[in-house]
Amino acid sequence: xxxxxFTRYFLFFALAPITLKASDTLFIAADxxxxxxxxxxxxxxxxxxxxxxxYREGKIIGEKSTPRLLHLVDGKQMLxxxxxxxxxxxxxxGIDSSIxxxxxLSGALDPVHGFYWTWQSGYIHSKIEAKLQDAEGMEKEIxxxxxxxxxxxxxxxxxxxxxxxxxxxxxxxLDALFNSEFVSKNPTVMSPGKxxxxxxxxxxxxxxxxx
Amino acid sequence: MTKLVLAGLLIVLVTGTxxxxxxxxxxxxxxxxxxxxxxxxxxxxxxxALFYDNILSVDSSVSCASCHSVYNSFAHTDHARSHxxxxxxxxxxxxxxxxxxxxxxxxxxxxxxxxxxxxxxPLTHPDEMGNNLNTxxxxxxxxxxxxxxxxxxxxxxxxSSERFLKSIAQFMLTLVSANSKYDRVKRSETTFSVQEKKxxxxxxxHCNTCHxxxxxxxxxxxxxxxxxxxxLNDSGRVAISLNPEDRFRFKVPTLRNLEYSYPYMHDxxxxxxxxxxxHYAIPGGNPGVTDAALASGIYLSDEDKTDLIAFLLTLNxxxxxxxxxxxxxxxxxxTVKP
Numbered sequence: 001x002x003x004x005x006f007t008r009y010f011l012f013f014a015l016a017p018i019t020l021k022a023s024d025t026l027f028i029a030a031d032x033x034x035x036x037x038x039x040x041x042x043x044x045x046x047x048x049x050x051x052x053x054x055y056r057e058g059k060i061i062g063e064k065s066t067p068r069l070l071h072l073v074d075g076k077q078m079l080x081x082x083x084x085x086x087x088x089x090x091x092x093x094g095i096d097s098s099i100x101x102x103x104x105l106s107g108a109l110d111p112v113h114g115f116y117w118t119w120q121s122g123y124i125h126s127k128i129e130a131k132l133q134d135a136e137g138m139e140k141e142i143x144x145x146x147x148x149x150x151x152x153x154x155x156x157x158x159x160x161x162x163x164x165x166x167x168x169x170x171x172x173x174l175d176a177l178f179n180s181e182f183v184s185k186n187p188t189v190m191s192p193g194k195x196x197x198x199x200x201x202x203x204x205x206x207x208x209x210x211x
Numbered sequence: 212m213t214k215l216v217l218a219g220l221l222i223v224l225v226t227g228t229x230x231x232x233x234x235x236x237x238x239x240x241x242x243x244x245x246x247x248x249x250x251x252x253x254x255x256x257x258x259x260a261l262f263y264d265n266i267l268s269v270d271s272s273v274s275c276a277s278c279h280s281v282y283n284s285f286a287h288t289d290h291a292r293s294h295x296x297x298x299x300x301x302x303x304x305x306x307x308x309x310x311x312x313x314x315x316x317x318x319x320x321x322x323x324x325x326x327x328x329x330x331x332x333p334l335t336h337p338d339e340m341g342n343n344l345n346t347x348x349x350x351x352x353x354x355x356x357x358x359x360x361x362x363x364x365x366x367x368x369x370x371s372s373e374r375f376l377k378s379i380a381q382f383m384l385t386l387v388s389a390n391s392k393y394d395r396v397k398r399s400e401t402t403f404s405v406q407e408k409k410x411x412x413x414x415x416x417h418c419n420t421c422h423x424x425x426x427x428x429x430x431x432x433x434x435x436x437x438x439x440x441x442x443l444n445d446s447g448r449v450a451i452s453l454n455p456e457d458r459f460r461f462k463v464p465t466l467r468n469l470e471y472s473y474p475y476m477h478d479x480x481x482x483x484x485x486x487x488x489x490h491y492a493i494p495g496g497n498p499g500v501t502d503a504a505l506a507s508g509i510y511l512s513d514e515d516k517t518d519l520i521a522f523l524l525t526l527n528x529x530x531x532x533x534x535x536x537x538x539x540x541x542x543x544x545x546t547v548k549p
Contacts, residue, residue: 103247103327104376111331112344112372118331120451121324153453193453 024082025167026052026089030072032174039178040139044129045072047172047203048108048115051092051158054083061086067095069108069115072172079170082163089163091170093204094125094156097149122147122192125156126203132178140187142178146199148192155196157204164211173206228252230381232312235389237397237425241312243326243384248377250384253364258382259540260360261375266350268296268340275333275379278305281537284468284528285309285386291479295339302443304479306464307472309388309531313426319461319477320448321432327380344372351375386537388467389425392525397425403525410522413515417491418466420504427466427526434459436500437490440478447477459501470527484523488516 030045050067053060062083070077082089099109100122109116115124124147132140148155161170177183180202189195230250234241261267262275278293279285285308287293293305303319317323323332333339334347351357351370358368365374395401403411414422423429432448439445439459448457461477475481481490492511500506511519531537 101324103325103380104373106371106373110372111328112348116328116331118335120322121328150452
């Protein structure tokens with residue numbers, strides 16, 4: 001337990017040297033510290049990211065709308081090449097409702113990935129499963145399968161973040177998520193609704209840029 | 212490993228032959244977008260083989276057709292609620308699978324938003340087929356039958372979930388029922404009897420708001436006042452929409468092929484049309500009803516009920532339930548499990 005409490009694990013690697021070239025890359029990773037903040041183990045931290053859009057002085061200079069399914073416990077992954085002199089980018093956590101009503105899809109949207117609900121149409125956009133420990137030392141499991149695209153419980157969220165020249169890491173801070181008071185009240189959420197929307201609000205706020 | 216031995220197959224393998232979906236002239240435009248899943252004979256035949264194959268269920272015991280029999284207009288007669296693997300009973304009645312190209316939402320509560328993904332629900336439900344997509348795809352790839360059928364349908368032997376789902380959807384899209392006496396009257400090929408004509412007038416007065424012609428459903432979700440079965444505790448569409456107003460609302464079913472598709476209601480509680488009419492024909496309204504269309508109740512004399520049923524029986528389409536294109540596709544079919 002002491003080992004777990006004081007050993008830090010990062011799922012992202014050291015940042016690449018900053019360059020001013022057009023080949024600067026946007027990566028995505030999760031950040032958590034096993035043993036700290038009572039996180040014993042993270043089993044899953046997977047998200048759908050879509051509608052990547054890069055801006056310079058408020059104007060769109062590059063975009064890729066295709067959804068991608070990213071398993072963040074697998075380590076840092078490349079999201080996209082950053083267009084030259086981009087100063088900001090936005091992305092969507094989830095899949096647009098116009099895609100969710102299109103029926104059987106393939107690639108990243110293939111239901112074989114286990115992110116498509118079968119009892120109710122729609123994609124899970126965030127799967128976060130972890131084992132935590134509360135202040136009394138009791139273990140507790142978190143299972144969040146978050147989705148839902150229909151009003152009023154549309155859980156799809158977007159974020160706009162500034163970037164500097166150089167490689168950039170889009171970091172999902174799981175520690176902050178797990179420290180939320182919401183966790184103890186909603187350890188298992190696996191269907192669309194109010195709780196899923198609140199968790200989506202939490203998740204989208206925990207994305208930040210590290211450079 | 213399951214080895215499928217097929218001594219004969221009625222399926223005609225015609226790669227790339229398009230299938231022309233023809234809309235009955237008195238029907239509206241379908242809601243299904245055929246441009247995203249263009250029909251072909253080979254894909255329909257593949258979908259039909261899948262629909263009738265027990266390989267879809269986890270223990271290879273039931274197929275789609277187990278609960279959706281062509282002779283029952285693809286419903287499940289004599290079972291209020293169908294049994295899946297290991298005789299497990301679900302909580303709802305198996306609906307008739309007809310005229311699906313015109314349905315915007317599927318399942319009694321509208322949980323499924325597209326015909327292509329409808330099959331995922333029974334495939335994975337623990338009380339129905341209890342399977343999962345990856346297991347099924349692996350089985351299909353290892354079978355002696357399906358690589359060839361996928362090759363015929365798609366030009367190569369790759370078996371994907373998209374191809375699997377769209378092929379079953381293609382077969383279901385062909386299940387168009389539009390040749391009942393009612394349809395023939397609409398096409399001026401025959402006429403209603405005096406009793407049927409009276410029943411038709413009653414239908415238009417009392418039923419057509421929800422069971423709208425010519426599909427005999429407006430595919431809305433309504434509370435028709437059925438008391439809750441406490442054993443099932445099924446609250447209907449609210450479980451999907453999370454809108455309290457949808458509590459006890461279920462999809463309005465089509466009335467076509469009623470005689471073949473009993474029992475009736477979302478939980479199959481009524482076995483006869485007379486029971487259904489008795490439920491609705493409560494002067495002053497059924498106390499459990501929340502739907503405005505039924506709020507003031509329906510008055511039907513005994514004669515009215517007889518006339519109305521006479522009309523409803525004109526919605527039976529015998530050419531549909533005996534259509535050889537919709538039936539069991541294999542002439543001899545056996546499984547060998549070494």
